[in-house]
Amino acid sequence: MKNSKDIIDRCQQLYEDLDFTAAREWKAAEPGRKVIGYMPIYVPREILHAGGMLPLGIVGGGDQLEVIHGDAYYQSYICRIPRSTIELGVSGRLDFVDGMLFPSICDVIRNLSGMWKLMFPDVYSRYFDVPQNYADDIGGNYYKAELKELCEGLEDHCGVKITDEALRRSIAIYNENRRLVREVYEFRALEPWKAPASDVYLLIRAGLVLPVEEHSQMMQDWLAAVRHEDRPMRDNCRVVVTGLFCEQPPLNLIKSIELSGCYIVDDDLLLVTRWLLGDVPIDGDPLGNLADAFLHHSESTAAKYEPDLKEKGQHLVRSVEKYGAEGVIFASPSFCDPALLDRPMLQHVLADKNIPYIAFKYAENSGQMQPIREQAGTFADSIKLWSEA
Amino acid sequence: MTEITTSRAERPAKDAVKDESMLKQKAMMAGHYDRLTSATERGEKVCATFVPGNLNELIMCFDFANNLPEVNAIQNGLRKKSGRYVMESEKLGHSEDVCTYVKSDIGMMAMGNLAPNGKPLPSPDVLLLSYTGCFTFMKWFELLREQYQCETIMLHTPYEGDGWVTENMRNYMVKQLKEEVIPKLERVSGVKFDIDRLRENLKRSAVAEDDLVYVLQSAKNKPSPIDAYFGGIYYIGPIFGAFRGTDDAIDYYRTLRAEVQDRLDNGRGPVTPEGDMGEEKYRLVTEGPPNYTSFRDFWKMFYDEGAVVVASSYTKVGGVYDFGFRHDPERPLESLAEYCLGVYTNRSLPQRVDMLVDYVNEYEADGLLINSIKSCNSFSAGQLLIMREVEKRTGKPAAFVESDLVDPRYFSAANIKNRMESYFQMVDQKRAGVKGAAA
Ligand code: SF4
Ligand code: SF4
Numbered sequence: 140m141k142n143s144k145d146i147i148d149r150c151q152q153l154y155e156d157l158d159f160t161a162a163r164e165w166k167a168a169e170p171g172r173k174v175i176g177y178m179p180i181y182v183p184r185e186i187l188h189a190g191g192m193l194p195l196g197i198v199g200g201g202d203q204l205e206v207i208h209g210d211a212y213y214q215s216y217i218c219r220i221p222r223s224t225i226e227l228g229v230s231g232r233l234d235f236v237d238g239m240l241f242p243s244i245c246d247v248i249r250n251l252s253g254m255w256k257l258m259f260p261d262v263y264s265r266y267f268d269v270p271q272n273y274a275d276d277i278g279g280n281y282y283k284a285e286l287k288e289l290c291e292g293l294e295d296h297c298g299v300k301i302t303d304e305a306l307r308r309s310i311a312i313y314n315e316n317r318r319l320v321r322e323v324y325e326f327r328a329l330e331p332w333k334a335p336a337s338d339v340y341l342l343i344r345a346g347l348v349l350p351v352e353e354h355s356q357m358m359q360d361w362l363a364a365v366r367h368e369d370r371p372m373r374d375n376c377r378v379v380v381t382g383l384f385c386e387q388p389p390l391n392l393i394k395s396i397e398l399s400g401c402y403i404v405d406d407d408l409l410l411v412t413r414w415l416l417g418d419v420p421i422d423g424d425p426l427g428n429l430a431d432a433f434l435h436h437s438e439s440t441a442a443k444y445e446p447d448l449k450e451k452g453q454h455l456v457r458s459v460e461k462y463g464a465e466g467v468i469f470a471s472p473s474f475c476d477p478a479l480l481d482r483p484m485l486q487h488v489l490a491d492k493n494i495p496y497i498a499f500k501y502a503e504n505s506g507q508m509q510p511i512r513e514q515a516g517t518f519a520d521s522i523k524l525w526s527e528a
Numbered sequence: 529m530t531e532i533t534t535s536r537a538e539r540p541a542k543d544a545v546k547d548e549s550m551l552k553q554k555a556m557m558a559g560h561y562d563r564l565t566s567a568t569e570r571g572e573k574v575c576a577t578f579v580p581g582n583l584n585e586l587i588m589c590f591d592f593a594n595n596l597p598e599v600n601a602i603q604n605g606l607r608k609k610s611g612r613y614v615m616e617s618e619k620l621g622h623s624e625d626v627c628t629y630v631k632s633d634i635g636m637m638a639m640g641n642l643a644p645n646g647k648p649l650p651s652p653d654v655l656l657l658s659y660t661g662c663f664t665f666m667k668w669f670e671l672l673r674e675q676y677q678c679e680t681i682m683l684h685t686p687y688e689g690d691g692w693v694t695e696n697m698r699n700y701m702v703k704q705l706k707e708e709v710i711p712k713l714e715r716v717s718g719v720k721f722d723i724d725r726l727r728e729n730l731k732r733s734a735v736a737e738d739d740l741v742y743v744l745q746s747a748k749n750k751p752s753p754i755d756a757y758f759g760g761i762y763y764i765g766p767i768f769g770a771f772r773g774t775d776d777a778i779d780y781y782r783t784l785r786a787e788v789q790d791r792l793d794n795g796r797g798p799v800t801p802e803g804d805m806g807e808e809k810y811r812l813v814t815e816g817p818p819n820y821t822s823f824r825d826f827w828k829m830f831y832d833e834g835a836v837v838v839a840s841s842y843t844k845v846g847g848v849y850d851f852g853f854r855h856d857p858e859r860p861l862e863s864l865a866e867y868c869l870g871v872y873t874n875r876s877l878p879q880r881v882d883m884l885v886d887y888v889n890e891y892e893a894d895g896l897l898i899n900s901i902k903s904c905n906s907f908s909a910g911q912l913l914i915m916r917e918v919e920k921r922t923g924k925p926a927a928f929v930e931s932d933l934v935d936p937r938y939f940s941a942a943n944i945k946n947r948m949e950s951y952f953q954m955v956d957q958k959r960a961g962v963k964g965a966a967a
Contacts, residue, residue, distance in 0.1 A: 214930060216625070216902045221909065245663045245689070246905040252689055253877025254910050257917060266689025266876070271659060271666070271682055272704055281686070281700035288696070350893065443664055444659075444682050448673055471623075476905055479623035480667035484674055486621065500625075527732050 142393060143338070143364040150156035150341035153348050154390070157204055157227070162195050162348050163235050165489040173297040175263075176233060177240040178224070178248055179385040180268055180442055181414040183429050186290055188309040188351060190299035195236065196347025196411060199223040202389040202504045212254070218387040218474045219503045221251045237297055238263035240289075244385060245477050252467040262440060263296035265289065271444040274433045282430045290426075298303060306425035314418040316351050319358040321413060324405065326362060327469045328462040332364050332372040332401035336380075337393045343409050375402040379464045381455060381485070382406045382471035384440050386503050395508040396468065400519030404462040414438050441481035452488030459494055465522045468515065495522060547799065547963075548786040553765055556647065556780065560770050565647035567593045573717050574671070576652040579846045581660025581685055581868040585729035585773035585855065586709070590717035594770040595652060597668070601632040603644045605820030605934035613639060614935050627903040628935040632667045637675065651676050654716045656709070660685040661845075662906040681712045685868040691876045693869045701865035718836050727857035729773035730864075734854040739781035740767055740919030741849050747838040748891050751808035753791035755798040757837035758827040761818065769847030773855075800831045809834030810955055813887040815841045815880075815914060816899040816907050821936040829948050837885035837897075841880065843870035848883075858903045873906045881917045888922040895924040902932045923956055927951035 153161055166172045173192040177184070184194040200206065200223030208229040209222030227233050239262055241252035252266035268285060270278030290301045320343060327334035342361055346354040378401040387408075396403060415432045439445060439454035459467060467489055471478035482498060489496050497518045499511055567574050575592035577583065579599065587594050604610040613635025614628050622631050631649060641649045648901070657669040657680055666682075673680045683704050686697040710721050743763055747756045754760070765783060771777040791797075796803040801824055810828075814837050819826050830837065844850070848870050856863040872880070882895060896918045900908045915926045929947050931940035 179917070212910075214900055214902075214908060214912070217905065217909055239687075247909040249687055249689075250877050250905075250910040253880075254913050256876070256878050257881070257913060266687055268686045268689065271684035272700075272708065274707070277700065277703045277707060278684075278926045280703075281696060284696040288694070295694070441667070442663070444657075444684075445670070446680075446682060448677065448680070451670065451674070476626050476664055477667065479626045480664065480671070482623070483621045484670060487674065500623075 140367075141360045141371055142307075143361055143368055146364065147338045147341055148362045150345040150357075153345050154201075154341055155203065157200060158232055159195065159235070160347060162193055165193050165350060166235055170396070171298075173237040173299065174235060174274050175238040175240060175293070175297075176236045177267075177411070178242060178243050178244075178251075179411065180244045180440060181269070181411050181437075181478075182240045182242055182434075183286065184351070184411070185306060185309040185313050185419075185425075185429065186286065186301060187307035188295070188312065190290075190293055190297065190298060190301040192237075192293070192297060196409070197224055197227065197233070197239070198347065198385075198387050198409070199503050201387060202391070202506065206504075216470045216474055217247060218386050220248050220472070223503060224251065225258075228255070236262065238265070238293065239266045240265050242267045243269050245475075263292065265292060269433065270361060273446065275431070275434065279430050279434055283426050283434060286426045286429060303425050307421050310419045310425055310428065311421050312351055312355075314421075316346065316355045316358075317415060318418070319355050319362070320346070322362060323358055324413070326365065328404040331375070331377070331404055333370050336397050336403035336406070337390055340390070340393055340408060343412055346412050347409065352492060371475055373400075373402075374523075375400050376466065376519045377402050377404045377464045378405060378461065378466050378468050378518075379455065379458050379462065380406040380468045380470055382469050382475075382482065384410050384442075384478070385475065386472035388470060388501050389503065389505055390509050392470070392501055392505065392511060393511045398514050399512045399516035401466075401468070401515055405458045407438075410438050410440060417420075432436055441477035452485045453517070455485055456488060456492055456494070459489075465495070465526065466518060467494060467496040468518070469496060471500050473500045473502050495525070538732055541709045541723045545893045549780060549785050549787055550762070552780050553762065556766060556771060556776055559909050560663060561643045561645045561647075564593050564595055564649055565643050565645060568650045573653040574650050575654045575656050575713070576669075577656040577658050578661065578662075578665050579768050580662065580871040580873055581658035581683070582768065582772070582846060583656065583658060583683075583709075583864055584770060585726055585733055586705075586713070586864060587602055587656065588729055588773055589721060589725045590713045590719045592654070592713075592717060596651065596769055597633045597672075597852055598629055599769055600636065600643070600649070601629045601934050604632050604636060606643065606823055608936070609636075609823060610821060610934035611936040627664045627668075628932055629903060630664060630671065632934045633668070634671060642896040652678055652961075654678060654713065655680040655796045656713075657681060658685070658868065661867045661871050662904075663905070679712060679716050681709055683709050683868070685874060688869060688875050688879065691879045693866060697869060698862060698865050701753075701868065703866050705864060723860060726860045730855040730857040730860055732775065733767075734856070736767055736772065736777040736781040737847075737849045737854050739778075739785040740764070742785050743781070743788050744839070744843065744850055746792060747836075749792055750811075750892070751795065751797045752811065752825045752836050752838050753788050753796060753798060755800070755805070755827075755830075755837050756843060757818065757840040757893045758800075758816045758823070758830065759798050760837070760843040764843045764846060782900065798831075798836055798866050800827065802831070805831045805834070805836060807834050808836050810952060811836060811838045811891065811893045813837070813839045813884060813891065813893045813896050814899060815868050815884055815896060815911065817842050817845070817901050817904065817933055819931040819939050821902075822939045822941060825941055826931075826944070828940075829945055833948070833952055838893050841872050841884065844883075846871065848875075876964060877914065881914055881921075884914065888918065888924055893924065894959075895919075895922075896926040897951065897952075898926065898928045900928060900930045902930065902938050903935070904933065925951070927954070
């Protein structure tokens with residue numbers, strides 16, 4: 140049996156590899172293979188997989204990428220992820236990518252879709268719109284037709300075929316992947332001392348660059364390993380961290396939260412891996428099933444309209460309750476309109492339930508962790524005092 | 529995206545004679561705010577919605593008064609009140625990083641919600657979340673919904689990511705209008721929807737739109753009889769706000785058109801706050817919203833140098849009419865959908881570049897000036913690439929200045945003035961170079 144350290148070491152290598160060597164090797168292994176990049180927050184990766192393509196998650200350049208060109212494309216008051224993504228493109232690190240999908244998350248990523256069209260005219264670039272209306276015959280029909288258009292666009296551009304049969308197979312494979320991601324999250328929530336948040340992050344993040352089958356196997360191996368390993372349990376409090384759905388926090392930030400006395404028991408990192416909440420049915424119309432899952436069984440986040448005022452923010456409350464969290468940390472990228480505009484509403488909901496919270500901002504290249512460590516440490520202490528009182 | 533009434537601080541120089549259209553607009557705006565602030569006592573219901581994707585013709589079918597929060601924010605910017613409102617909202621927990629329109633609105637609510645006439649604005653009965661061209665809109669109205677606890681109707685406009693409108697997008701919007709928006713507006717207003725009433729409103733819109741386009745395109749003349757950015761903001765006021773589809777708008781644009789025609793006939797340049805502009809030395813295209821807290825100072829930096837804006841993207845944010853689109857009474861719901869789909873900020877970046885290149889060429893401009901707004905990711909993200917593309921394709925120089933819409937903390941007059949001065953020098957050099965090369 141593999142040990143968890145070896146698995147996480149491999150994940151860390153993948154994480155640090157800004158040239159995406161694993162994806163390059165995958166592509167080079169057989170002629171005609173295509174790689175399609177996608178940005179946060181969600182794309183139906185099943186469609187890419189069904190066409191024999193590798194979905195490649197692009198979530199910015201992190202804190203190790205030197206941004207030389209990217210800053211010339213963005214004003215100082217715009218978040219970091221688009222500029223480091225441009226850097227990845229301009230520096231040739233994405234030169235093997237045949238297509239890029241820009242999901243409907245905010246105006247920055249939306250506009251980046253057009254920038255990509257201008258800057259990389261040979262790459263298939265698509266803004267991936269999703270409905271904000273959740274009625275089957277309105278938003279559902281619209282979304283199904285969008286999915287169909289996406290399939291046709293990929294078929295045309297990449298010379299692949301996306302059949303219903305292949306889609307069904309891919310849905311089944313991704314169902315398994317999502318089940319395993321959920322299992323990893325459940326495990327961490329139950330025994331967080333055995334599953335440091337940084338390890339879980341790296342493990343899930345590997346799924347952005349690896350073929351899904353390999354990633355699922357990796358999660359299985361990791362789960363098998365950590366269940367048998369022992370690590371010391373600390374007197375940490377339990378927190379949910381939210382706001383991390385797009386620009387990635389530096390790994391050090393995740394570590395700092397834990398080192399300062401907070402076990403992360405849930406988060407909204409890399410939502411694409413668990414956007415759909417349950418298994419997508421395999422029988423019947425596969426695009427219809429994906430649409431149905433999106434409309435009725437998908438995550439809540441700032442980029443998605445919540446039609447019911449009473450439901451606003453309840454996903455966070457449910458997460459706190461389900462995982463027995465004692466507080467919430469709002470960590471939002473600087474200049475992130477969706478996260479920062481949503482934050483006060485979520486905070487009101489938490490305040491109504493007497494759930495304590497703190498808030499800070501970060502950038503993907505933040506270096507100074509001391510203030511965050513102090514803030515999170517004080518938060519952990521106050522939660523402990525509060526629960527003892 | 530505005531209707532502007534003049535505050536004491538921003539009052540034009542004494543010798544400036546007000547055109548009839550200006551007086552008319554002023555009266556219309558006063559009437560608008562009187563209607564809004566007396567709506568509750570008169571038993572009139574109020575609908576709040578946004579300027580891009582403003583469905584005024586439809587809203588009128590249900591006898592709602594239309595309250596546009598962006599217009600209020602602009603009014604507060606011009607009256608130098610927005611700074612306090614923004615800070616109030618930050619005190620209430622809103623981040624310093626987010627759009628100041630939202631914060632000005634929320635701060636205003638917290639500080640009495642007073643309209644420019646000094647009376648409190650009514651609580652909306654319905655929030656029509658016309659989700660067009662800007663992601664912030666969704667959060668903005670979620671925040672208002674939390675405050676007012678009123679019915680909120682989402683109308684989702686898909687983005688023209690590939691640069692065109694598909695059948696699927698149009699059908700989706702029409703279906704939302706038919707099955708969600710109209711029934712809910714009927715329910716809240718208690719008024720039955722009458723499609724013929726909508727057709728009549730749309731017919732009136734198209735008449736005014738024709739005259740607006742005439743006015744905007746008059747800037748192709750040399751000298752231009754209008755300033756299509758600072759002046760343009762006045763001109764779009766009624767049609768972007770609560771007047772599209774009314775007889776008032778028809779009258780206003782007819783009057784305006786006649787005035788512009790008269791200027792053209794007499795070879796006169798644009799009106800400025802200090803009277804007619806002097807000699808036209810520079811013709812510019814602008815991209816991005818203006819700054820409202822120092823609107824006059826910013827404008828002065830242009831007209832003092834003899835710079836006139838001949839076309840601007842901002843005057844297309846509440847509807848792009850100059851490429852032929854008109855509201856169409858024969859296809860009422862489809863044309864409302866197409867209107868929303870086509871507003872400037874709902875267009876892809878390559879489309880925006882095409883439009884600006886077109887403007888520079890068609891209006892024989894000397895170049896492009898981008899006013900990049902800190903608040904507005906919808907406009908601002910990608911503008912540096914837009915600048916380079918337009919420069920590359922037109923061979924004309926471009927300049928980039930930064931400010932904010934309604935947050936006075938982000939308007940640095942000295943920086944902007946410097947930048948503008950060097951830009952004008954650049955244009956001069958370019959011209960000298962062209963002349964030199966031709967000699
Ligand atoms: S970090 Fe926020 S603002 Fe920036 S691209 Fe992502 S969602 Fe948009
Ligand atoms: S982000 Fe821009 S378009 Fe959106 S509300 Fe703010 S100023 Fe208006």
